[in-house]
Amino acid sequence: MKYPIAIEPGSDKAAWGVIVPDLEGCYSAADSGIDEAIENAKEAIELWIEMALDEGKDIPKASSITDLQKKGGYKGYIWAIAEINPALLSDEIERVNISLPKRVLARLDAKAKSAGENRSAFIAHMAISA
Template identity: 45%
Template sequence: MRYPIAIETGTATAAYGVAVPDLPGVFSAGDSLEEAIAQAEDAILLGLEDYAERAEALPKASRLQDLMQRPEFAGWTWAVAQVDPSHLGRKMVRVKITLPDEC
């Protein structure tokens, strides 16, 4: 899945801030643009896990062009974060196996 992210430009003394408009309350930051995008991908996955735990449908991504028109993001930079939600909602299972030592 791809989610548009809004990036508030950092400075020498402030990190880049990232908001995910399609996931209210999901935000992140990073000291560089690359780190900010990577942190956003992690934050999106955490946000999607909340939806999966509540058995709610995952929010669909908005059109980037529509989000860019929102006044609260005027002057922000836009990017698209790609995440793989395929593991969400799955329980982990521990498996013990025995193999011959010739393997």
């Protein structure tokens, strides 16, 4: 998945600013230049998507840079593309194997049972809420 980003050039005294126009409220910044700005934007987009999914919100489709430029408001900005791992959007179930000491597994199962969940659901909830 690729999202266009608008990068406001920085200087020796000001950070590089990044806006992700398709994701309302998704911003980022960088101190050392355009490469860092793009990498930081990827992280901001991933966090934005994770929070939106956790809240049950839809993820907007990416616009084209051409369409965004036509809207205006980005004079002097540099356009780039931030590519995000599409697995972030997948709710497909995947079976995994993990290895744990038996005593840890016993604790995990006890906590899952007391929460009214199975082992997999309990682990998933822990990962999302951490």
